[in-house]
Amino acid sequence: MSDEKQNSGPILRLFQVKAKPGCAAELIRKFRVTSAEVVRGHPGNRGYFFGQGIETDKDYVVFTSVWRDLEAVKARFGDAWQEAFIPPGYEDLIDECSIRHIDVAQGWHVDGVVAKISPES
Numbered sequence: 605m606s607d608e609k610q611n612s613g614p615i616l617r618l619f620q621v622k623a624k625p626g627c628a629a630e631l632i633r634k635f636r637v638t639s640a641e642v643v644r645g646h647p648g649n650r651g652y653f654f655g656q657g658i659e660t661d662k663d664y665v666v667f668t669s670v671w672r673d674l675e676a677v678k679a680r681f682g683d684a685w686q687e688a689f690i691p692p693g694y695e696d697l698i699d700e701c702s703i704r705h706i707d708v709a710q711g712w713h714v715d716g717v718v719a720k721i722s723p724e725s
Contacts (some may be wrong), residue, residue, distance in 0.1 A: 613673030614650060618704040619688055623663045627697040628656050635667045638691045643669040648676020675706065685689075 619639070623631050635654040643649045650670040657664035671677045678685045688703040 606631055612707070612709045613676070614673060614708050615671040615674050615677055616704075616706040616708055617669045617671060617677055618706065619667040619669075619701065620704065621665050621667075621701045623697055624699050625663060628663050628665050629696070631665050631697050632656055634691070634694060634697075635665070638693070639667045642689060642691065643680070646676075646680045648672040648679060674705070674707070676681045 621631060628701065632654065639654070640652060643652050646697075648671050650672060652669040654665065654667040656662065680687060681687075686703065686705075688701050690698070690701070
């Protein structure tokens with residue numbers, strides 16, 4: 605990737621969590637409301653999705669927000685953009701977490717995406 609194309613976006617902001625045993629479902633509920641509010645409607649945010657690991661990874665959950673570019677991420681999260689933003693009430697559910705930013709400008713394709721609206725939204 606050339607320097608002029610790097611960080612041009614879209615950017616995926618991945619909040620990856622290893623939940624404390626038995627807490628993954630509660631984190632998913634919080635993602636639906638609290639984490640969604642952290643990003644929804646902010647300039648440059650293009651959406652978000654979240655999910656839980658399967659089989660032996662059931663304690664892992666991820667909240668991914670999609671941003672126009674890196675500047676939009678920095679505008680929303682400020683100087684702490686490279687740090688995990690942990691809303692109040694999350695810390696008791698988390699064993700460990702990390703934040704990653706992925707530039708998908710060079711490879712982005714989605715066939716027939718259908719959004720599922722949960723009854724709890």
